[in-house]
Amino acid sequence: MKALAAARRILAETLEGAQIAAENLVAARLRSFLTTLGIVIGVMTVIAIVAIIQGLNKSFEGQIATLGAHTLYVSKWAWFAEGRDAWWELRNRKDLGAKELQAVEREATLATAIAPMAMTQADLKRDTFEAPNVQLIGTNAQYLTTGGGTVGAGRFLAETDVELTRSTAVIGADVADRLFPGLQPGQVLGRKLMIGEVPFQVVGVMERRGQLLGMNMDANAMVPYTAFLRHFGGKRSLNLAVSGEPDNLSALEDQVVEILRRVRRVPPEKKDDFTLNRQEQFLRTYNQLTGSLYAVAFGVGLITLIVGGIGIMNIMIVSVTERTREIGVRRALGARRTTILLQFLVESSIVAAIGGAIGTALGLGLAQVVALASPLAATVSASAVALGIGFSAAVGLVFGSWPAWRAARLDPVEALRHE
Amino acid sequence: MSAVGEPLIVVESLHRHYTVGGEVVRALDGVSFGITRGEWVAIVGQSGSGKSTLMNVLGCLDTPTSGTYRLNGADVQGLTDDQLASLRNKEIGFVFQTFQLLPRATALGNVMLPLVYRGVPKRQRRAMAEEALAAVGLTNRLNHRPNELSGGQRQRVAIARALVGQPSMLLADEPTGNLDSATGEEIIRLFSELHHRGHTILLVTHEPKLAARCPRAIRLMDGHVVADGAGAAVAGLGTSAPVPA
Ligand SMILES: Nc1ncnc2c1ncn2[C@@H]1O[C@H](COP(=O)(O)OP(=O)(O)OP(=O)(O)O)[C@@H](O)[C@H]1O
Ligand SMILES: [Mg+2]
Numbered sequence: 001m002k003a004l005a006a007a008r009r010i011l012a013e014t015l016e017g018a019q020i021a022a023e024n025l026v027a028a029r030l031r032s033f034l035t036t037l038g039i040v041i042g043v044m045t046v047i048a049i050v051a052i053i054q055g056l057n058k059s060f061e062g063q064i065a066t067l068g069a070h071t072l073y074v075s076k077w078a079w080f081a082e083g084r085d086a087w088w089e090l091r092n093r094k095d096l097g098a099k100e101l102q103a104v105e106r107e108a109t110l111a112t113a114i115a116p117m118a119m120t121q122a123d124l125k126r127d128t129f130e131a132p133n134v135q136l137i138g139t140n141a142q143y144l145t146t147g148g149g150t151v152g153a154g155r156f157l158a159e160t161d162v163e164l165t166r167s168t169a170v171i172g173a174d175v176a177d178r179l180f181p182g183l184q185p186g187q188v189l190g191r192k193l194m195i196g197e198v199p200f201q202v203v204g205v206m207e208r209r210g211q212l213l214g215m216n217m218d219a220n221a222m223v224p225y226t227a228f229l230r231h232f233g234g235k236r237s238l239n240l241a242v243s244g245e246p247d248n249l250s251a252l253e254d255q256v257v258e259i260l261r262r263v264r265r266v267p268p269e270k271k272d273d274f275t276l277n278r279q280e281q282f283l284r285t286y287n288q289l290t291g292s293l294y295a296v297a298f299g300v301g302l303i304t305l306i307v308g309g310i311g312i313m314n315i316m317i318v319s320v321t322e323r324t325r326e327i328g329v330r331r332a333l334g335a336r337r338t339t340i341l342l343q344f345l346v347e348s349s350i351v352a353a354i355g356g357a358i359g360t361a362l363g364l365g366l367a368q369v370v371a372l373a374s375p376l377a378a379t380v381s382a383s384a385v386a387l388g389i390g391f392s393a394a395v396g397l398v399f400g401s402w403p404a405w406r407a408a409r410l411d412p413v414e415a416l417r418h419e
Numbered sequence: 420m421s422a423v424g425e426p427l428i429v430v431e432s433l434h435r436h437y438t439v440g441g442e443v444v445r446a447l448d449g450v451s452f453g454i455t456r457g458e459w460v461a462i463v464g465q466s467g468s469g470k471s472t473l474m475n476v477l478g479c480l481d482t483p484t485s486g487t488y489r490l491n492g493a494d495v496q497g498l499t500d501d502q503l504a505s506l507r508n509k510e511i512g513f514v515f516q517t518f519q520l521l522p523r524a525t526a527l528g529n530v531m532l533p534l535v536y537r538g539v540p541k542r543q544r545r546a547m548a549e550e551a552l553a554a555v556g557l558t559n560r561l562n563h564r565p566n567e568l569s570g571g572q573r574q575r576v577a578i579a580r581a582l583v584g585q586p587s588m589l590l591a592d593e594p595t596g597n598l599d600s601a602t603g604e605e606i607i608r609l610f611s612e613l614h615h616r617g618h619t620i621l622l623v624t625h626e627p628k629l630a631a632r633c634p635r636a637i638r639l640m641d642g643h644v645v646a647d648g649a650g651a652a653v654a655g656l657g658t659s660a661p662v663p664a
Contacts, residue, residue: 009538016535023523329519332480333580334508334536336501412480416519 138228
C-alpha cells in the first residue's frame with residue numbers, strides 16, 4: 001500500500017510539474033520562445049544536415065546498386081587514384097584489348113558474366129533531332145548481368161549482334177526522349193538513328209536509372225562492341241566488367257589479376273598495370289565524405305545545444321527566483337525537496353523538448369527546401385526525429401539540474417518571506 | 420494519534436537563535452507550554468516578540484536551536500527533511516497573512532495541492548477539495564483563480580487548503596492582517612465555527628479584541644512567554660488579571 005501511494009504521489013507530482021510547465025509556457029510565451037531559440041536553431045541545423053545526408057545515402061545506395069555489387073570493373077584507369085598512382089602513370093599503362101577479354105573469357109572460371117565496355121562520347125541524330133555527348137558503350141549480351149541496368153522496351157543486344165557485327169543499338173531513356181520526343185519507348189523500336197556518321201537500328205530502350213554522383217545514367221547508348229570497334233576505332237582501351245558469386249568475389253579477383261598479369265606479361269616484381277575497380281570503393285569514398293559531414297553536424301549540434309542549454313539554465317534560474325514564494329508554499333504544504341527538484345527538472349526538459357520538436361520541424365522544412373532547390377534528396381528516419389527531441393530533453397535535464405537543485409535547497413521559511 | 424490525556428503539542432525551553440553580523444538574536448528564548456486537542460489559542464505580543472518564529476517551529480518549517488517539541492506524542496527533533504515534509508502535509512494546516520495561493524491555479528487546484536503531495540488519487544482529491552471549499556462557503560467559486568477572488572474569498576480558499584488534509588491543527592499567522600475589519604470578522608467567525616467543530620487552532624494576532632475572543636491566549640515578549648491564560652485576560656481587555664507564566 002505504501003509503495004503504491006508513493007508511486008501515485010510521484011506520478012501525480014510529475015503530472016503536476018508538467019502542468020505547471022505548460023502553464024508557465026503559456027503565461028510567458030515570448031520568453032519561452034526566446035529561451036528555446038538556441039535549442040531550436042541547434043536541432044534545426046542538425047536535423048537538416050542529417051536529413052540531407054540520409055537522403056543522399058538513400059539515393060546513393062539506390063544508384064550504387066545499379067553498378068553491380070558483385071562486379072569487378074577492370075580498367076587501365078582507377079576510379080579512385082591513390083596518391084601514388086599519379087595520373088601520368090595510369091596514362092602510360094598499356095591499353096586493355098581483345099587479348100585480355102578473350103583470356104578472361106577463356107580462363108576466369110569463377111566469373112558468372114563478362115562484358116567488355118569500350119567507351120566514347122558520341123553525338124546521336126535522327127532527322128533534325130539531336131542528342132549530343134551521349135556515352136556510347138560497345139559491349140555484349142552479358143552487360144545487363146554485370147549491372148548495366150534493365151531493358152524497358154524491346155530487347156538488349158544479343159550474342160548474334162556481336163558475332164555478326166550488327167548495327168543495332170539499345171538507347172538510354174534520355175536519348176529516346178531527345179531523339180523521339182513524344183513517342184513511347186515501344187514505338188521507338190525498329191527506328192533508325194545516326195551515331196556519328198553511321199546508321200544504327202534501335203532494338204531496345206533502357207529503363208530510366210537517374211543520376212549517379214551527378215552523372216546522367218540515361219544519356220547512353222549500347223552497341224555491339226564488334227560494331228563499336230569497327231566504326232568508332234579499335235585503338236581505345238577496353239574496360240571489362242566481370243561478375244562473380246558474392247561469396248567468392250575475392251577469389252575471382254585473384255583469378256582475374258593472375259590472368260591479366262600473365263597475358264600482359266607483368267614481371268613479378270612490378271605492380272599491376274591495370275586496376276580492378278569495385279562498387280564498394282564508391283561506398284568507401286562516399287562514407288568518408290558523409291562521415292565528415294556527420295562530424296560537422298555533430299559539432300554544430302553540440303555547440304548550439306550547449307548555447308541553448310545555457311539559455312535554458314539562465315531562464316530556469318530566473319524562474320526559480322520568481323517563484324521562490326511558490327516554492328515556499330509548496331514546501332509548507334508537504335512537498336519534499338525531491339518534489340521541487342522533479343518539478344523544475346520536468347519543466348526544463350519539457351521546455352527543451354518543445355524547442356527540440358520545433359527545431360526538428362523547421363529542420364525538416366529546411367531540408368525539403370534544400371531538396372527542392374538542389375539535386376540533393378532529403379529523407380529523415382523516425383529515429384533521427386526521436387533523437388532530436390530526446391536529446392533536447394536531455395539537454396534541458398542537464399542544464400536545468402543546477403537551478404532545480406537550487407530551488408530544492410531553498411529554506412521554506414526564507415522562501416515564504418521572499419518578496 | 421496521541422495517547423489519551425497527552426497534549427497535542429508540548430514545547431519545553433524552546434530556543435531559536437539567529438546570528439546576525441556576529442550578534443545573537445534570541446527570537447525564542449526558552450518557551451514552554453502545552454496545547455491540547457480542540458483548543459483555540461491566540462498568540463499575541465509586540466512586533467518582533469517571536470510569534471512568527473514560534474509558528475514556524477510549531478509548523479515544522481523551522482527547527483529550534485535547542486529545546487524539545489513533541490507533536491502528537493512524538494519528538495520532532497531529529498526527523499529528516501522528508502519526514503518533516505510529510506508531517507507538515509498530514510498534521511499541519513497553514514494559513515498565512517498574505518494568503519500564499521498559487522496565482523495560476525484555480526481555487527480547486529490550490530486546495531487539491533496538499534493531497535497531491537500525499538498521493539491521493541485524482542478523483543478523491545477533487546471530491547475532498549470540493550468538500551473543503553463547501554465548508555468555507557465557496558461552492559460557487561471552484562474554478563476561479565486568486566486574482567478573480569476578493570481578499571476574504573482568497574483567505575477562505577487558503578483555509579480550505581489548510582483543512583482539506585484533515586490536519587491535527589491549523590496555524591494561522593495574522594490571517595486577518597491584510598483584510599478590512601468586516602472581512603476579518605467573517606474570517607474570525609469561520610475560525611470560531613471550526614473551533615466548535617473540534618479543530619485545534621493557533622492564531623497569531625495583533626488585535627487585542629480578537630485575542631479576547633479566544634478561550635486562551637499566550638503573550639510573548641522578547642522570546643519569552645510572559646502571560647498564558649484566558650484570552651480576554653491576556654489581551655488585557657477582560658476583568659481577570661493575566662496569569663504570569
Ligand atoms: N531569518 C532571520 N534572521 C535573523 N533574525 C531573524 C530572522 N527571523 C526573525 N528574526 C528576528 O527574530 C525576532 C522575532 O521575529 P518574528 O518574525 O518571530 O517576530 P513577530 O513576533 O512575528 O513580529 P511581527 O508581529 O512583526 O510579525 C525579531 O527580532 C527578528 O528580527
Ligand atoms: Mg510575524
